[in-house]
Amino acid sequence: MTKTMNEKQYEQEHLDHILDKIKAKKAELKTAIKSAEGEARDLNSHFYDDVKLDFDGYSTSMETALSIHQQQQLLDERQNAWQHSAKQLDTVERLEQKPYFARVDFRETNEQPETIYIGLGSFADENNHFLIYDWRAPISSIYYDGKLGKVSYHSPEGEITVEMTKKRQFMIEKGKIVNMFDTNESIGDQMLLEVLSEKSSTQMKSIVTTIQQEQNKIIRNTSADLLFVQGAAGSGKTSAILQRIAYLLYRYRGNLTSSNVIMFSPNQLFNDYIKNVLPEMGEQNMVQMTYWQFVARRLPGMQVENLFDQFEDKQADTNINKFKDSTKFFKLVTRYAKYLNGKGVIFKDIYFRDKKRPYFSKEKIKEIYYSFNSNYSLANRIDATREELIKQLNRRITSEAKKSWVSETIQGLSKEQLNELYDRPDQEFESEEKEEQFLGRKIVVKKLKKVYNSIKQNHFINMRAQYLNFLRAVPKMIDLSKWGIAASDWEQQIATVKASFKERYIHMNDVSAYLYLYDLLTGRYVDFEMRYAFIDEIQDYTPFQLCYLKYNFPRAKYTMLGDLNQAIFTKDESQNLLKQISGLFDPEKTEVVQLTKSYRSTKQLTDFTKQILRQGEKIESFNRQGPKPALWGRDNAQEAIAVLEQILQENDRKKQTTAIITKNLADAKFVSEELNQAGRKNTLIATANQRLVGGTLVVPSYLAKGLEFDAVVMWDASKSKYHKADETQLVYTITSRAMYKLDIIYIGEKSPLLAVNPATYQEK
Known part of the structure; x- marks a missing residue:
């Protein structure tokens, strides 16, 4: 032996x-x-x-x-x-x-x-x-x-x-x-x-058994206020972060619970993908949401531009967008809010029964608001205004109860409705007059509840008009020409925002500033209980959004991770994002970690995909072998669909999960329908709220972030679809989802963004 x-x-x-x-x-x-x-x-x-x-x-x-x-x-x-x-x-x-x-x-x-x-x-x-x-x-x-x-x-x-x-x-x-x-x-x-070499699944697995030395440094870091992790696609960034959360919950058990940890992920589909990792290690899942969910839940009366709208209807990045996304714009909102302490807050009338005559007029509310001392902060001022309005509301109950509508209401009540108003079934009164006074007061208090709620919820602030006023004040606070913005373009921008507000719609590059201004104006309390905040796919966040998150969770330590080569909403600023937000954190407590080795894909796939990037040479491949990527050029859509069917049959024989990744939702729907007509079962992932399932998936590119599949087919990588330089990162994101096999189909002329060494792929 x-x-x-x-x-x-x-x-x-x-x-x-x-x-x-x-x-x-x-x-x-x-x-x-x-x-x-x-x-x-x-x-x-x-x-x-x-x-x-x-x-x-x-x-x-x-x-x-x-x-x-x-x-x-x-x-x-x-x-x-x-x-x-x-x-x-x-x-x-x-x-x-x-x-x-x-x-x-x-x-x-x-x-x-x-x-x-x-x-x-x-x-x-x-x-x-x-x-x-x-x-x-x-x-x-x-x-x-x-x-x-x-x-x-x-x-x-x-x-x-x-x-x-x-x-x-x-x-x-x-x-x-x-x-x-x-x-x-x-x-x-x-x-x-x-x-x-294990097959991919619809759920991410724990990587505890294969944590690398550089990942372990990320997991066990307890000193940094900002841990900024930049890694290549498939370098184990997200896995390491989930293990980091498990480690922190273990290290600080008794003082830290999963409710003190929040994670922002790219979309709901991704949340579903990673949901089992922490429970597998015996830990509860942390608070988890997308940035869209974080802001949209605060604006139930408005439709917030979602991921689909952002990508599908995306206009070319303009100087205005870059300006609104910047830390400079964040500072302007802060400055404007300070100005409002002296004058400029816009109020709304509060109505009760008479829709023509306000119960509390906006002029009266404004008088109350600015009647307090100049040393009042915005938060104190709004609290005091609410308090005064509620006092006045209480004083009006008695006089309101004497009005004719109250006695008419009493007359029209059934016995059951009357019994509901009494304090107890056997309640007695000295006289009918006393009983009517009692019932009248009860009815008025009940009816005035709506006015009371409007006061408590700050509905007397005209927030939409206030935000538009802020936008009008911007040219007085900053020289817009330094941002390449003409006065007429800014006026047009204000008109666009106003028109959206009329439709109860708000764009993503307005929503953070809108909520931040509201928070400053109302003194809304920030979350001091949140101890750790994790932000995945950081390259798709704007500096303004990161400033706003830091404002919301001021005591949290932040871990930001992403691949700056994978920005879906391409911004020039993504490359120096860290520089833009550096002022938010102590430089002594900021640590930057780079993960350059890609473990997800085979050596052949990594060597191919990294050529798509301008600085792809920094990415190291892991020595796992597989077939070279295959490029399939065809003359028309029907020939391309026939090739796709051929690829899927081969992948099925090898029991590989295949994702067909298209540029947009229209293409995804076309491919899914064509496959259905050919009798090929497939699942179209049209929204981020769907569940990932086994078999053949058809996914638009912006929903594929953070996911991985045995085999990927990039649909229609033609020049007509991908020709802009700023789509380079999108092409890289699509192709780098593959673990073992990559097929690229294009119709007509191949995209110039795929100009890579012919020795690294096979043309079919």
Whole structure:
């Protein structure tokens, strides 16, 4: 028997021993949960059996209260025991599938050699001796960070240096070691190749077993206020960030919960794709939304330009767009709000019953608003105005109750409606007059609730007119010619915004400024509870949006990640985005990490796609082999559809999930319909709210961000479709979604953006 066989046999015996312990713990926890549930039920059903309910005197009442308190404490203890056991059971059941994935041998100076096994969670025996260490534990970092030899890790006691003598990796399936190998690297190429060669799925998987050294630095960083991660497509940016969230929840458990963490992702489809990663590691999902959802939920009465409108109806980037997206524009809103403290706030009338005559006129509201001292802030001023309006509203109840409409309303009420107004069924009054006064007041208070809500919700501010006034004030605050904007163009822009407002529609490059101005004006409270904010696909955000997020979550530490080569809404500023927002963060607490190695795609695909970019040479490919990309040139759409069917048949034979990625939704609908008519089953992803499914998908480019597929077909990469220089990044985004196979179909002349080395692809 060889040494390798002996080693494998030893490791299998060790695994069997650990699995026995895990199964025993699982049975023990199930018994404990059942027992705790039974005790809680028993306590609940006999809650008052041992409680002396006596309310005659102070001392006996106190005794009763203490007795109830003790019973409640017992119930809480059982509940806590049940929850603790349930959480432990969840960890144990996850470990039962794959107890660990690594072993590390090391020795501290003048200490005995130690061996630890690393898995998705911690597991200890009855003596509290750790049999498996959580991958997030301080000691586990030596597995990810160091090569054999001297290596250090940060522990609660400070930095500790050890001599690492072995690093072993395991592939475990159904309680058996199917493969194991020793390596000197963070994660050996052999293990990476095994994991990366797995087929793609509709859900992102955890990368805990294959975290690279550079990714580990991102995951365990606790010092930066801004961690800016720039990585190539497929470099594991998003995966590393999800592991980072899991690490932070583990590191600061007790002080940090998933509700203190927010993640902004590119679209709802992507949210669905990553939703299982944290639960797989035993953590709850963080607050997760798109930026569109973040702003649109605050404007239920208006339609906010969505992802489809932004891409499908996108006009050429103008100087006005660049100006509105800038940090300069953000500062102008701040400056304008300060000016409003002295004058210029526009109000609306508040109506009650008479729609011609206001209940509170805008002139009266303005008089109240500016009647307060000049040392009042905008927030104090709005609070005081609301308070005064509510006082005046309360004073009007009595006089309103004497009006004829009130007595007419009383006369028209049924017996059931009257009974609803009384405080109790047997309520009595001194006289009919007193009863009518009582009922009248009740009716008026109920009817005036709408006015009260309008005051509480600041509906007396004419926000649309206020924003338009701000836009009119902009030329007085800044020289627009320095931004290449003519006065007439700015006037036209104001007219466009005004026309949109009439349709109850607001463009994306107005919505952040609109809400920011509203927040400053009303003193809306920001979220001080949010501790960490993660922003994915940062290249698709504007500097203004990032300033606004920083304003909303002022105490959060930020992690921003993206590939500046993948901007869907192309902006010249994307390349110096960090420079534009640098003023928001302390330079001493800003860290920039670059991930240049792409793990998603085969070497052939990465070597092809990186040529599309101007600075693509920075991207390193991982040595995983596959076929060269294929380019299929055809004369018309019908020939192109025939080629597509041929490609799909081949991919089906290889059981590969295929995404046909088109430039826009119209093309996606055309392709999907053509395939349907040919009897080819496919799923058209037309909105971000759809679920990803297996099989053949047809997806417009702007919904493919962050996703990956076994095989990708780029539909109609012709010159007529892709010819602008600023579409380079879009072409790169589409082609870099493929993990193993890429086919590019074009009709007529090929796009000049695909002018790459012919040796790196095959023409068919």
